[in-house]
Amino acid sequence: MKILRKTLFRLIFILPLIGLASSLHAQSDPTGESPATRTFAITNATIIQAPGKMMEEATIVITDGLITAIGKNVNIPSDAEVLDGTDMFIYPGFIDGMANTGADRPESPERPDNLFTPDPPNYYAGITPENQVVEQIKVDENSIEAMRKVGFTISHTVPYGRMLPGSGALILLRDADHPDKLILSEGSSLYSQFSGAPGAYPGNTLGIMAKFRNLYRNAELSKSHSELYASNPTGIARPTRDRVSEAFYPVIEKKQPIFYNASNSLEARRAMRLQKELGFNLVLGNLQEGWDLADEIKSTGTKVFMSLELPKEPKDSKEEDKSDEVKRLEERRMEFYKKYVTQYAQLQQAGIKFGFSSIDARANDLKNNLLTIIENGLSEDEALAALTTNAAALLGISNMAGTLDEGKIGNLVVSKGPYFDKESQIKYVFVDGVKYEYDLKTGARKAEDGEANPAGMQALIGTWSYEFTTPQGTQTGKMIFTNESGMLSGIMTSSDGTPDVDLQNISFLNNELTFDFSIDAGGQSIDIVVEGVVDGTSYEAEASVAAFNVSFPIQATKDEA
Amino acid sequence: MIKTSSLFILFLCVSALHAQTKKGDVLIKNGTVITITDGTLENTDVLVRNGKIDRIGKNLKAPNGVEEVDATGKFVMPGIIDAHSHIAGTSINEGTSQVTAEVSMEDVVDPLDVSIYRALAGGVTSIHLMHGSANVIGGQNETLKLRWGSTNPDDLRFEGAPRTIKFALGENPTRGGRSRGIQPQSRMGVEAMLRNTFSDAVKYRDAWNEYRSNKSSRKVAPEYSLRMETMVDILEGEVLVHCHSYRADEIYMLMKVFSDFGIERLTFQHANEAYKVAPELAEFGASASVFADWWAYKLEVYYSTAYNAAILTKNGVNTSINSDSGELIRHLFHEAAKTQKYGDLSDNEALALITLNPAKQLGIDNRVGSLEKGKDADIAIFDSHPLSIYAVPQMTFVDGVKYFDIENDVADQRIYIDPESTVENVQIFYADDHDKCMEGANVVNFYDLFNNK
Amino acid sequence: MKKFISILSVLVLLPLFAVAQNDGGIVRADNSKFALTNAKIYTVTNGVIEKGTIIINNGIIEAVGANINIPGDAQVIDYSGQEIYPGMIDSGTRLGLSEIGSISEANDFREFGEITPNMQALTAVNPNSVAIPVTRVSGVTSALTMPAGGPLPGTAATISLFGYTPDQMYAGSKGVVMNFPSSAQRGWRRRTPEQIEKARERAQETINDAFDKAELYAKIKESDAARYYPEMEALAKVVTGEVLLYIEVNSAKDITSALEWVEERGYKNVVLTGVAEGWRVADEIAKSGFPVITGPVLSTPTRGSDAYDTAYKNPGLMQKAGIKVALRTMDTENSRNLPYNAGFAATYGMGREEALKAITINAAEIMGVGDELGSIEVGKKANIFVSTGDPFQTSTKILDVFIDGYKIPMTSRHTELYDEFLNRTPGLNKNATKVDG
The missing domain is CATH 2.40.128.120 (Quinohemoprotein amine dehydrogenase alpha subunit, domain 2)
Structure with a gap:
């Protein structure tokens, strides 16, 4: 069985890579940019294969995009580039549960002449579930490098848009000459959000909730109609092509989940309400206020990607003679800040296996936010699980990513010092077996982006x-x-x-x-x-x-x- | 419609899952009990068991473990009901199109709004959270009980209350038409739009009825429209219409349209000129929910009178007084008292304007609106007669659970706090700002955006 | 006075519908010599006279007391069982300046520009505004009517709610309105604290520049060569203390800044208005000695974290700290709710007596017309109303109103519509014979 699966793997993933490799071999590379070898071995490293599963002084070998060996006594292939892993900690590449990484925000849709109708054109209303995120992906989008630099190797990327922007895809955060080559799988989700169309229906949550129900019900009817027609068209009105409805078919069949961007608790409850009414598989992404929702999430079996965005820690006034009222209000504000940062540990203890999503966060803030979450009760193992195994399980890719095991995709984070140490720095990130190396900073901090010069x-x-x-x-x-x-x-x-x-x-x-x-x-x-x-x-x-x-x-x- | 829509059944299931809201037991001793339906009873006790009024009488004994509240010298009345409110909603207007019957305020209930507690502190126990008035046929409203403290919107729903919907006539929807260059731009257009929409609904109902009665296994369903489903539900009397209106002519127009389509239950909201067609309202059986004294803030309320509620009441029209405001809702008892200055209503008539009468308009008078055995224990206690300017609300109960007690009033009632907010976030109240009916309805267009207007 | 009467006879007081009790007739104000007898008189400044008489002559209270000789030529009105109070003064309205709120053409309280202290509210007061009779039949006889807008929107005026020209209505007090730079949110618009602070700083600069100039102008204006500069002329009167400066300021922080600003500049004739968070800094205000006009009392609290009743309690807390407090509705068409604003203030800590002062004598004194208005005293203007009882109590009826000695017709748009429509003719059926019921 295992062998069979491995074989399938090779069929699915390695064949295209071989194709890629051979195309590279077809000519020389006068740019000098292509790697000398696609085999790597990192030796003498501390390897965290999965949360809680650590090996010291071990070696990991990556060949042609896959992890081919891992352990203490590993044969290093002769064509391998050997990297010294002394002081290095190696983790499975991080997985982002919901982001726009790699997608380029499209031009805003042109305002139609007749905006104020009950049913403005779908492109303007933001009802484009038939769209695929790959149409928005640009191989040179800055966000790919920005997220990779902080350890993310796979992103569930969702399209920009309004209410129903389209379906998301899992992409590898590597270099490529064509977006297709980033795609790990397409149609991973039907992405939905509470953003209304400016000045047109649906303009806000009220219209979005109603429109969603209406679209879903019509998709169900349209599906029955198409099936009836397909079974025997005689005597049945020919169904008109309706790509919006068709986009819902896999959702109705529960082959595709709906990912709802639900940042606050009321939005999360609304998404769960739609799920209860209509019965689709729901994943909440970008959840920032979940501390009151544990029971609801568990009882509905909703999957969750918690946001990696945190509020700034409130700064209490330094004034010495501040009033009791101000002190009390500052305490309450701090109490709520604590709810934001401790909710991760709380939800984990409630038995919710969540992943992380970065869609509202800045790449440069992610590590600090993770450390804050850990300081506030989530264990490092659980944080790592949310970044790797939980995310892989929630996205249905546990058999190819999320841990460092033979046969899995060569997605690694190599950090100098334990990653969750404040001072640690990422030295290498491997995505799909491709090595990315980063300079270790020493001494003085460089000015950060945004600071004036x-x-x-x-x-x-x-x-x-x-x-x-x-x-x-x-x-x-x-x-x-x-x-x-x-x-x-x-x-x-x-x-x-x-x-x-x-x-x-x-x-x-x-x-x-x-x-x-x-x-x-x-x-x-x-x-x-x-x-x-x-x-x-x-x-x-x-x-x-x-x-x-x-x-x-x-x-x-x-x-x- | 179409026998209760499947969605509606699903809603019922959803609320059934959540229906376990708190119910209380309490014995309120020795107060002056204003029942509304059965006179005012001195030195009387009210016993509440499991959220319902169990007995009203003298010298009742508290069963084991039931808290006793001493109301000696105090006034006990039914919880106040506001038939027109926009507190506790995260959005108010889906004003992007003239007919949005499919949208519902139940999707945007905001249990975190501090205004809820402030309303409780004014003796209010139920509100009619209404859609705004930007469009001719607006969204469905939601009747709520002010069960403050929960973060779950479902906990606030008035379970079992009939569905209602907002319509709007006059300046607001025609302003939308004018600014967008579409119909309606006049009261003629408003009527036409109503008749067109109901006629569409009749056709829609026929199409679905035909589909349903078709016995063939190879039939194709007509297009589903949540908008038309709601319109059909109105035709069938399952959704009660509450119509924003001011002028007598438009009020009269809607009664004619409803007569033609066989719709019987109708409440006019604001209805500043309802007094001019009071005999017609009485004959139709329509209700009015009005302001105590607001007028002159726009042309269609220029010919108003603060005697409106009294004229309507004396002409036999079921009338309520509402707030439409997070400020007024805190002293509806005082607003009701103005009908004694403007039109000499009796104490009971005045208090019915904010209890039983709005309950009837919302179809919840079998549950609330008076103090009667078997009704929900939604109760407000005042230290003096609630129509007195010197009355201070003391306690407010919903389902027998005490949500406000002046003795244990904590200033900072916020349920969620933004950690990035400043501690001293000051918002100055200006009367001009607090008509929220049109909030979010002023669609910003590019012209406004880049022109200094 | 003769001229006044002749104007009166030409102008029609109340047009509109036939009124039930005087079909076809026009009710005119009456300025006979009046003797109001047997009433319980709340003088405000000299206690309560249980059963007293007031003589009104020539617009003035000629006598008041328990044992007063009634002149033979006086029209005697027996008010046994009724109560008499000084006319209420609403210390903040747009009466006369705004007819229909939503129609910009019907509003004259806002002028274009940032520094427009020379804009005179009194000029734009429409004596025939429908809201004026609606207000005065409720016992409100005077009002401060204020311009609004930028940092220095104009000059407010105290008016009597009776008269046919602005001058007939002018009640002797004017003040320049200043909106102190605000650190508070208002309306639906959400601004970040940084945005608010920047805007506040800039507004402060604008105001400071204007007053720097005004101080200079005050020194040179007597010179023949002084340029025509009406804005500075208006402000110079503030600098010299000739006219009042009404400083609209609400948040605690801004009140503190405003007090510092006034102290630095040394202006004396200052009134703080709004003062929604006055209770937070009541001691500071009391120490400054400046009076306060606050309201509406029927407001929501200024902060989400505040207790539900802070706005109700604010006037009482300030008064107890030793501040002279007057109340306002800041309304136009519903300035008639002034007694209820006072009633809530009374209930929530101010007490009935102080609340009554806050809408009568305190208001008059703050506006500098305490010797003419605000109490029932000999020599003061005959601005009084007769009621069935406590005017704060909602069910109380106002029976008669006298303004500047005129007995005012007790009709308004609202009463006329009531009379016409209570039992409409025809009723449901136009062809049915009316049966009197």
Whole structure:
């Protein structure tokens, strides 16, 4: 049996790799970028094969993308690149349960002329369950490298969009020349979220819940109809092609789960409510408020990927004479912060085997957040399980990933020092048997992204005249950047009398200037993000309005001092 | 419709799973008991067993283990019912289309809203969480009991309450039409849209009835529409309509439309000019749920009178007074008292405006709205007569469980706290801001967004 | 006065529908000499007279007391069993400035611009606003009517709720309104603490610049060469203390800042308005000696973490700390709810007597017209109302209202519609003969 499975494996995964390898062999590589060998051996390392299963002074061998040997007395193949694993700790590659990693946010859908109908076009309403995430994946998306750098090797990537953006896929976070080569499996999920269409139906949770039910019921009817027709078309009205309904068929057959992005507890309950009414298999992703939901999750058998995003730890006021009221309120706030950080341990103790999802988190925060979660009661083994075995089980890939065992995909995290030590650093990540090496940092910390660089700031300081082009015309005004004790500060004025706005999160690095601001539109605060490049005294950028999923060009030139 | 829709049955199953909300036992001793349906009884006790009123009488003894509350010198009345509220909802308007009968406030119940506790502290025990008034046929509403403290929205549902839906006439839906360049832009268009939609529903019902009566195994179902399912449920009387309305002409119009489609139960919300067609309302049997004294905030309420509730009551129209506001809901007893200044209603008539009458409008008068044996023990206790300006609510019970007690009132009632919030987050109350009926309905368009308006 | 009457006879007081009790007739205000007898009189400043008389002549209270000689030419009204109070003063409204809330053309309380202290609310008061009779028949006889908008939106005026021109209504007090830079949220819009702080700092700068200029202008304005600068002229009067400065400020933190700001600048003629979180810093306010206009009392608490009744308790807590407190509805069409705002304040700690002062004498004194309004005293303006009892009590009826000595018709849009529609004719059937019931 085991042999059979192994054989199947080879058939499914190795054959394409061989094809890949041979295509590489078909010509030389004048770039010098391709590896000299696809066989690696890391020796004398501490290997954590699976949570709680550790081997010291051991060796692991990866050949052609698969783990081929692991143990104390292992023959090192002659063509292997041997890496010294002294002081190194090797873990199974981490698995991200729900993310947009690798996907490129598509252009916002164009606003249709007739927006205000009960049933606006699906593309605008965000009802595109027939879409596949692979259509959005770009091999050079920055997020792939960003997530790999922190140890993630497989991502359940879901598409960008609104209510029903499409189906997700499992992708390997490796380099490739075509998105297809990243795909581990497609159709892993039908992805769903509580995001309404700007100004159109369904505009918010109310419409989304109703629309979901309506789509699901019609898909059931459409499925019966198609089956009836397929069995014998005579006398039956020919079903019209309905790709939206068809996308639900595997969900109705319970061959595909619905992944619901449910960050807060009310959203999670809503998703579970739909599940109870309609009966599909549900996975909650991005759950950030789960401490009151353990019973509900268990009784419904809902699968969960907890978010790796955490709130910032509240800072109590330093004032000495603060009132009892302030002290009490600070205590309560801290009590809730604790709920966020301890819920992982609590849910684990309640017997819920969750994985992690990164969709709302920044890659650079993930390790710190994991350490915080561990400080607050989740054991390192359980955290590792959530990153590896639990995630693999929840995604149905335990037979190919999640542990370091012979025959599994060569996905490894190699860290100097135990990974869960604060000071540890990742030295190598192997994805699909491909080695990625990282420099170990020593001594002084480098400036982090987002911090202003005082030396370069001068190019920006001053007044800029901007022009902002929207479908409704052009708006002009001034942007004024100042240096406030080493931090960039700025305001934006408008020549039409709109009140000034403050620029937030100003970042100016390597001539890339980004900032955001919000404006008041009819009592609603709209956030606008501006990203672009400064070239001398000119600035070319794009301003995007996330709420509407649109962007517009913005140009500015620096005024003479 | 279509015999109860399968969805509805599923809803029932879902709520059955959750129905185990807390029920209390208590003996309220020696109060002045305002029953609403059976007079006001001095020095009387109310015994509550397992969430229901077990006995009302004198010298009742507390069964073993049942808490006793001394109400000597205090006034005991049925819990207040607000027939028009927008507290405890995470969204209010799905205002993106003129007919959204399929959406339901039951999906957006927010048990974490501190306004719930503040309403309890004003003696309120049930609210009608309504969809907004941006569209002609808005969403379904949800009747709630204010079981504060749970994080599960299901715990707040008024189990067994009839389904209701929001309609809206006049300025709000026509404003939507005008800003978008579609119908309706006038009260003519509103009527046409109502008639068109009901006519569609009749066709939809016929199509499904035909499908259901077809005995063939090889039949194909018509398209399913949750929107039309709800419209059919209205036609069948299973969903009660609560219609946002102001002017007498539009109120009259809707009664005619409903007569034509055979729909019998109807409550007009706000209905500032209902007094002008009080005889017609009485004859139709329609109810009105009104403000005590709000007017002049828009053109269609300019010709209003604070005597509205009194005129309606005296013309035999079942009338309630509602809040539509997280502020007013805290003193509905005072709002009801204004009908004594404006129209000389009796104590009992005035208090019925916020208890039994709204209960009837919501179809829950078999459960709440008066103090009677067998009814739910939803009770408010005041230190003086609730219509007095000097009355302070003391305790509020839902199903015999005490959710507010002025003696044990904790200031900070928040159930969830955002750890990233500042401790001193101050929100100043402005009366202009608190008409939430249109919240979220003002769809921001690009023109507004990039033009300084 | 003759002229006044002639204007009165030309202008129609209350048009509209035929009123039941005087079909076809027009009720006019009456400024005879009045003797109001046998009433329980709440003078506010000199206790309660159990059974007393008030003589009104020429718009003034000529006599008040238990044993008063009734002049032969006086119209005697026997108010046995009734109570008389000084007319209530609403210390914050938009009466006369706003007719229909949602229609911008019907609103005149907001002018374009940030620094517009020269904008005069009094100019835009519509004496025939439908809300005015609705308000005064409830016993509210005077109101502060205020402009709104930017940091310095304009000059508010105290008005009598009777008269046919703004000047006939003007009650002798004006004050520049200033919205102190706020660190609080308002409305549905959510802003980050950083955004609020930035906006607050900028508004503070704007205000400081304006007052720096105003202080300079106050010094040079007598010079012939001084430029025409109406904005600064208006502010200069604040600097010199000629007119009041109403500082709208609400959160505890902002109140503290406002008090510091005033102290730094040395302005004396200052009133704090709003003051929703005054109870948190009541001692500081008391120490400053500045009076407070607060309300609406019927408000939600300012913080999610606050007790449900903080807004009800706020006036009482401030008053007990030694602050002179007046109340406002900050409403327009429902300024008539002033006594109920006072009633809630009374119930939640202020007590009935102090709450009554807060809508009468305190209000008058704060606005600088304490010698003319706010109590029943000889020589004061005859602004009074007669009620069936405690005016805070919701069921109490207001029987008569006198403003500036005029006995006001007790009708308004609301009463007229009641009279017309209680028993509508025709009823259901237009062709049926009306049977009197």
